[in-house]
Amino acid sequence: MVLGFIKRGVKEMMIARPDEAKQFIIYKHPDETVPMYSQLTVDADEVGVFFRDGQVVGTLRAGRHTLDSSNIPFLSNLVDSFTGGNVFKAEVFFVSIREIPSVKFGGRIGSQEDPKTGMAVETMVHGDFSFRVVQPERLIVGLAGMAKVDNESFVGWFRDLFLKTIRDRIAELLVKQKWPLLDVTSGAYTEEIEEEVIKAVARHVESYGVQVIRIGNFVVSIKEEDERELKRLLKDAAYVRMAGGLGGYQQLAMGKAMMGAGEGMAKGGEGGGTAMAGAGMGMGFGMAQMMAQQQMMAQQQMAQQHGMPQAGYPQGTPQAPPGQPGVPQGAGPQVKCAACGAMTAPGKFCSECGKPLAPPAPAKKFCQNCGAEAVAGAKFCGGCGTPLR
Template identity: 60%
Template sequence: MGVMDWFKSGVKEMMIARPDAAKAEVVWKHPDPTIPMKSQLTVEADEMAVFFRDGKVVQSMGPGRYTLDSSNLPFLSNLVDSFTGGNVFITEVFFVTTRENAGVKFGGPIGYVEDPKSGVPVQTMVHGEFSFKVFEPAALITGLVGMGQTESNGVRSWMKEQVLKVVRDRIAELVVKNKWPLLDVTSGAYTEEVERDVVAGLGAHVASYGIQIVRLGNFAIAIDEQDSANLKRLYTDAAYLRTVGGVDAYQKFAAGKAMMGAGEGMAKGGGGGDGGGSLLSGAGLGVGFGLAQMLQ
């Protein structure tokens, strides 16, 4: 190693900062726990540095540039390695992003949600984006990331799981509690109400890890196109039946029409007529129950 190589290596050791390649990480751990006295620590405007020793938080430091010397940072005296003559600190330094992490995509099935208007259970999906912020870096490290990790690839995955879990629970509850027709929900009529409720509900799941869900975006609840078409047809059929006095009245009307058709067919020497079709003919069991419920 030449003199310049040694000098460059020494300068690198004296600078403690998150590298550009790790800027996207929520948490990044400085790889070397031995830090020379008077090293320069740089904490960017959108992060905090957290010092640990023996698994315990020693100090958190906000944005700025610091000379790591126990004479101007007294907490460092607890980190001095006596075996090196007091020239080295032994500590684990984590850099935690505190800016809003936006555009985290999530999505998946909610499961079967009963449409309050018809009583028919329908497979429902959800997708969207969310943003989050870390407000307590030490809690995130000790509670979720772990001391042994140098990167935080699992943080966003864990957050997605939590968001989807709460969304599943809250949407089903809100639809039933408020009797929102699923077609209105999937059209976006209640998106703001759902978003507010989900964000509030997520607080209880993530706050203990020092994380806050800031907002949801591009949030959409959806059902299969065929299920949507079936519900629309069901709503239309139910509305028509109401205009003719309900199922009983319509069945009497249809039966009379069928008898007239049969009589005409017999007079012509044929079988029964084809005029006795019914709105309920060919309807599935679930649709039949749905019509009955909608007309109660």
């Protein structure tokens, strides 16, 4: 009687994806026991997949199919002999092959070091992507091995895989390319990142028969407070470069602070009147002048170390070494007395012992034509015969 009931009822059994499951990427028919001659309807945007014992037995494309082994040969491998050949056993999946748009994703990338400032910043990514199943058979086999053959498990698995791949690839790009984080978050490298991410994701999902088509609304972001801190550090770095280094920047910062203090004193005190204003402004300018003097002293010390003329001396003027006996610091040109050996100002007599100073040696003359040194008192060059001036 059971077999008779099956024979009478098989033509009335319909197998199809229900309306409430139309949006699913994968829909599994709830009954693995299917009567022969049942009517299977496959929509235009899906594929019917028959799966048994860990492998795909066959697939059916769009259309209405009568499940009969005489016109669908692979069904003969699924016949349950216990029922006399009237029932076959298999898992029947309906896999959508249309493009699935706007799948949301988002999460942490991790802490990344900004190459311009050296600051470690927590980065995040979010957006959406579109994909489609291009090989339903490979997808069912791959998911069955992970026990994720229902729609919810598949979507969760695929989103997690996509996000992990994006996170790893973006982190790698930021390290290798040394892109400034503010440029990345502003969208300057979005196109390059999207291309690299799609390639990386493709390598991970193609074995499952899935193709990522595009990525949209792709944004790499950081916290607002981190963005403000990065901008502040970059601004300070720009001041350092303009000031000629860290020392110059420190002087610039001190000057700004001191001038600010002077202005504050000039404005402060309701009863201070003009006297307080003058004192405040005077203090501000005084501090600025003090800094200018300190900078000049530093330049003079550097000039002495490198043998350069100090401020106040013309180029080429001889300077006495600091601390030499008998020579006052800051004095003009000096000559050595032949009698006592003291250094004294040029003149006829020594300022130390009063004895006559040796007359200065006559300046050497050179030929203006060939450059040869001329003999004292000569009127013509001994090298080329040119009249000497």
